[in-house]
């Protein structure tokens with residue numbers, strides 16, 4: 020049963036009885052994204068360099084520690100948790116954490132979900148459903164296996180398709196995420212849209228953000244979504260709709276397919292004024308904004324004592340530092356990212 024009772028600004032609704040955390044700009048923080056590992060079995064060109072150095076295992080929080088941190092956030096009014104990464108499903112024993120968090124659905128937690136590249140979905144889909152996961156986001160930038168290999172460097176297209184099939188068969192709803200890339204998948208977007216909607220999936224398209232030291236110049240690939248939208252409007256009728264997931268996408272209905280299409284526009288039309296989220300990494304670092312470097316170390320508070328009071332105080336202090344927004348710009352004169360941290364550290 021949904022225990023939500025109200026909203027603050029445009030942020031997501033609140034749990035009855037829980038005191039939501041409110042940041043200095045009056046935004047309630049109700050959504051936690053947890054990067055459970057920085058590792059991944061793909062090397063998407065816009066996300067990682069081919070030769071990545073990952074954290075040593077000893078630096079990772081245990082799954083029990085991640086669960087304790089998540090519980091602290093739920094106690095502080097977070098109702099939606101998304102597991103991400105790196106690739107969340109490559110973390111060893113990840114289903115232990117999924118199960119433990121799934122047990123909290125209905126007792127403070129409204130939604131447990133994940134964002135995945137889909138490569139490991141076929142073997143986990145049924146268990147995810149069994150743990151209470153009803154909706155996931157799968158990243159898929161192209162339907163062409165050769166282009167898929169090019170953009171992910173290491174990915175196997177057929178395995179992702181098997182994963183999507185398995186998740187749908189298990190009863191899990193899927194939203195596809197596609198990063199919009201000029202001269203790569205822009206011309207393919209109508210086909211991706213028809214594929215998604217033909218399979219009953221929402222599609223969101225995302226503007227590429229300048230993050231991470233990456234061994235390719237991506238500035239030429241950047242595509243403002245206003246341009247993609249104008250291209251799509253030559254073929255489709257897009258109608259504004261009032262549909263919200265608590266995430267940053269602004270949705271339209273595509274009349275010809277009956278499906279939903281979302282635009283995530285951090286660069287051209289940022290959505291920071293309705294931001295409701297913070298990001299926890301697998302080392303216990305809390306980033307208050309995807310596009311800023313300030314962070315709080317929750318690991319120290321977590322490990323100092325079994326009493327959660329210190330942890331709650333550390334979370335409260337971090338929220339007082341949540342910034343108004345990001346400072347991303349696409350600088351065509353420099354191949355230099357605005358934020359040197361890779362997207363995989365915070366999980367998008």
Ligand SMILES: Nc1nc2c(ncn2[C@@H]2O[C@H](COP(=O)(O)OP(=O)(O)OP(=O)(O)O)[C@@H](O)[C@H]2O)c(=O)[nH]1
Nearest residue numbers: 134156194196225264265266267268283285309367
């Ligand atoms: N700048 C910025 N980009 C974000 C933020 N949240 C998500 N994104 C971008 O949107 C992409 C898709 O996010 P998802 O992992 O699908 O999560 P979501 O959009 O919150 O998902 P829903 O719950 O389905 O709405 C991310 O990979 C980021 O590229 C945010 O707070 N700030």
Ligand SMILES: C[S@@+](CC[C@H](N)C(=O)[O-])C[C@H]1O[C@@H](n2cnc3c(N)ncnc32)[C@H](O)[C@@H]1O
Nearest residue numbers: 066104105106134135136158196227228362367
């Ligand atoms: C970092 S991945 C982590 C989860 C999982 N490995 C996946 O790919 O879905 C989360 C999301 O971030 C997006 N992403 C990665 N780098 C990005 C960038 N530079 N700009 C915009 N989105 C990016 C990916 O497309 C993906 O949808």
Ligand code: SF4
Nearest residue numbers: 059061063066105136
């Ligand atoms: S976007 Fe996801 S799948 Fe691609 S390299 Fe980054 S973490 Fe891995």
Ligand code: SF4
Nearest residue numbers: 291294308309344345
């Ligand atoms: S860029 Fe920062 S403030 Fe803006 S929506 Fe993302 S996390 Fe929130």
